[in-house]
Amino acid sequence: MENELLTPTGSEKLIQMGSNENSPTIDNDLGSHLLTQNKNSNVKIWLADLTHTNSRIISNHMPYGTACVAAFTEKYINMENPIRLFKYPEKLSAALENDGIPDIIGFSNFIWNSQLSLDYAKRIKKMSPKTIIIFGGPHYYLIPAEQEKFLRDNPQIDFYIPKEAEIGFANLITFLINSDLDKSKVKDNLQSVHSIGENGKVFLTDEAPRIKNLTSVPSPYTTGKLDEFFDGVLLPVIQTNRGCPFLCTFCDEGVTSLNKVNRRERWQIDAELEYIAKKLSRLPKDQRGDYLRIADSNFGMYKEDQITCETIAKCIKKYGWPTQIEVDTGKNDQKKVLKASEIVGGILSLNGSVQSLDEDVMKNMKRENISSEGLMQIALSAKKADTPTVSQLILCLPGETKQSHFNSIFKIIDASFTHVTIFQLGIEPGAEMFTPSDKERFGLKGRYRVMAECIGKYELFNEKFTVGELEEICYETDSMTFDDYLSCRKMNLIISTFYNNFSLYWGSDTSRPFFDGILKFLLSQNIVISKWMKLLHEEKIEGELLDVFNAFEKASRDELWENKEEIKNFIHDSTVFEKYHNGSLGYNLQNSFRILLLTRYIKPLKDFTHKTLLKLLKENGKDSLENIAFVNDLLEFETSRIKNISKDIDQIPEITLEYDILKFKDDEKAASVKDYKLSKPVTVKFVLDEMQKNTIKKTIGKEGVNKLNGIGNITKASSGSNERSKDILRMLQSHN
16 A cells, blocks of 8 residues: 555656646746756765754754755756755764765755754765765855855855755756766856855856746655655645745845745645645554644735645545644735634644834834734734734844833733744844844844754764854844843743743643633733733842742853854863753753743742732732632642642642632633632642653652752753653642
8 A cells, every 4th residue: 555655646647747737837948047968877966954863853844945956856857866865864874884975965054953064064075075065055144255254164065055946956966967077167157056166266156046836846745755754753844835025134035036926836735735644644643743834934825825725624634634734824914814724723823923013123124014913913813713823023133122022022912912932033144134234233243052952962984073053142232232131031931931831842732821810810800911921020039039030041141152163162072062962051041941930939939920910900900809819719720730740749739719710711701700709618639640740750850959950951851752742730630
């Protein structure tokens, strides 16, 4: 039966041929942009889209982009050997040592794998100087002077293909085959091919034309290029279009050359989805995976996306896949986005990626053509449809102040977005905002840190080496001081702890705000949630809780290094690497401290929460004795679910309630507080089953004398598996 899947039939054959009987097929002028091959070749070509694997699979998506480049090249060039693809460094090392080094090897270059690719390339070039090494990907500069410096700093790279890679890569391979792999003949005669010649001269040619009809690129799924990556770990990716009509300066797609949206044809998209669903259905149940990643920049914003969602809905009905869709939804035309989500039953999370709601900031990053009001409206509409919504902000954007950042957060929360993701501004080389002129114009200052979990030890040609990915974080601008930045980071931690969904495991079905009952109560009292967030940030913190927030601020300072070479040398020390590897260093600060607060520090957190709630009720004239008693019960209930999980795990929390908190939390719409008053108090116990206890022992660990020790181990352990796991919240045992 499996052979049926691997043997293309029907429309899959047509996809491999690049045409369909009902379609105009490919770009009419594509052939004029491709070189003619005049020699047959047995050249060996490999492409690697590597991911760090030491703590977990960091980039857990199938190598779709490199597979598209491979499928396109194989279609238009006659080669005896198919192009091999690699995702895991360990498999690439084994192949290089056992099968020999290929004639040509290409590497993807993203922020999460750039140094890993460079270090592998350096060792390959040292072992085999004649091997031609090609790089491509968005982690590459826009300004020619910076492009030249990058190439000179990394002589292991023979050629760099900027932006869309298919035509540039295929032409380079054709030229090299025709030239008997004499790379010295490649100068300024190929578009989209950057290099430093043997005489030291730099060649930075113009970009090749983009592919107008993406069906010109054969499907890497139906051609079998990605079959080996259905391993139960990596998630399938599709892309129905390329390009973005917006010019956001912080994004590598915010350039005019990528402003036009080019598409795949319907039959190819449908065939890909059917192929993936069928392939997954034939895997063992625990290896199928539930997710689909759609790599479009504005999914749902176009009418074609609704048709894609109809195909996905058919896959759900027929195969039970997918159950979740990862995607960046459209920034405009929210009615279409909502309709797309509705078609797939709400499994498509809606993103209101506002980044900032301040008009001056939006102007600075060229987002004037994006309707912030439309993005906000999506939350209100989605709430009626019971669809989850996520809004994204970026800290430290040009022109952003501490107050304008807070204002954006508060507006998003009060618009009822279910989750607020706040990113730090990473200074990426491929975006306009981070060109020398824009950095000077807005006073952007950056420092370096190791990307969370993007560090590991690898081995190639019997040499072990440490690789860590560095990212430059903007910590100060003309409008935001470093102290303001740290204050914003504190607010971000508060939002993450008190408002956003909480789960120890990313795949938990029980993910919801830890204080969801409190949030529901405040809304029932007509108290806007942002007032509570503001009070939590401003209220004086004391005792043990102050130690945690001070530690968070110190960690936020200490993780940033001014000198890039110093941090490079630092992480290569063997004792330092072990600290990164075991979670003592390099952990995700916000996630780790949030879990720390909600586990080891739940008692002082509860007391602080109670203090702010009483103050909030009083300020809003809602501090009746009944409301205070209800809040007391509600807070006891919320915190008892996680009490003692880091100490005395077998001690069962037992509380007495005067109000029916379960009914309150279960009711779709909250009634009056008096309606939940019980005729007599009840005793409630919260227990853990054995699976939960084992989970906690593997993740949270036992609390020591210093509760701040081993912070990073909490999230390192909890994210160490890509499998779904049972959450750690205690379950209600009795209510009598």
